[in-house]
Amino acid sequence: MASTSSNKQPLLIDHVLHEVINLDNRIIGQPDVVGTNDAIQILNAISSDGVILESIYTISRSTTAYKVNLYFSSSSDYLRPIEGVYIGTVTAATTKGTVVEWEDAPKILAPFPQTGTEAQFRALYVPKGVCLWAAVESESNVTEAPLLGVQGGWY
Numbered sequence: 001m002a003s004t005s006s007n008k009q010p011l012l013i014d015h016v017l018h019e020v021i022n023l024d025n026r027i028i029g030q031p032d033v034v035g036t037n038d039a040i041q042i043l044n045a046i047s048s049d050g051v052i053l054e055s056i057y058t059i060s061r062s063t064t065a066y067k068v069n070l071y072f073s074s075s076s077d078y079l080r081p082i083e084g085v086y087i088g089t090v091t092a093a094t095t096k097g098t099v100v101e102w103e104d105a106p107k108i109l110a111p112f113p114q115t116g117t118e119a120q121f122r123a124l125y126v127p128k129g130v131c132l133w134a135a136v137e138s139e140s141n142v143t144e145a146p147l148l149g150v151q152g153g154w155y
Contacts, residue, residue: 013153017051019043020059021134023068023145028135031069033084039135042150043126044076049155051126056102056151058092062144066092067137070102072130079133087124089137092146123152 021042028037045051058068068091073084090102105122126132136145 013052014049014155016151016153017043017053018149018151020147020149023066023134023136023148024143025141026135026145027138027140027142028069028079029139030137031086031089033071033079033081033086035081037079037135039071039079039084039133041076041079041131042134042148043132045126045128045130045132045154046074046076048128050128050130051132051152051154053105053124053126053132053150053152055149056090056105056124057149058090058100058146059149060093060096060098060100060146062092062096062146063094064092064144065094066142066146068092068146068148069135069137071133071135072126073133074129074131076131079135084133090148 026038026040067089069089070087071084075083088104093100105124107120108123134148136142
C-alpha cells in the first residue's frame with residue numbers, strides 16, 4: 001500500500017454497497033425541506049466512517065419525468081427542516097425502464113486519464129454523522145415513482 005511523504009494512507013473501501021429503493025409515495029413539495037414530507041432514508045452513515053457513492057441513478061417506471069431530490073441530514077429518523085440540506089436533483093426519464101445517472105455529483109480529487117477535455121470523475125461522499133435521504137418532488141402521492149439506485153462502498 002502506498003502512502004504519502006506525510007505517511008497518510010489512501011482511502012480504502014471496507015465493503016461494497018449497492019442499494020435500490022422504490023420511491024412510491026415518498027414525496028416532498030419542493031427542494032427545500034419545509035413542513036412535513038415523506039422522504040426515505042437511503043444510507044445511514046451516522047456511526048460509520050462514511051460512504052463514497054460512485055453512481056446515483058434512477059430507473060423510470062412511468063412516462064412522467066419525476067424529479068428525485070437528494071438530501072443530507074444529521075437525523076436518522078425523519079428528514080427535519082432544521083437538519084435537512086438539499087444537495088441535488090436527478091430527473092427520471094419519460095420512457096419506462098430507462099436509466100438516468102446523476103451527472104451533477106461533486107467532482108472528486110482522484111487522478112483521471114488525460115483526455116484533452118476538462119473531464120473529471122464525480123462521486124458523492126456521505127461523511128460520518130450524516131444520512132442520505134431522497135424524495136420525489138410532488139404535491140401528491142406518486143404510485144409509479146422511479147426506483148433510485150446508489151452504488152459505492154463503506155469506509
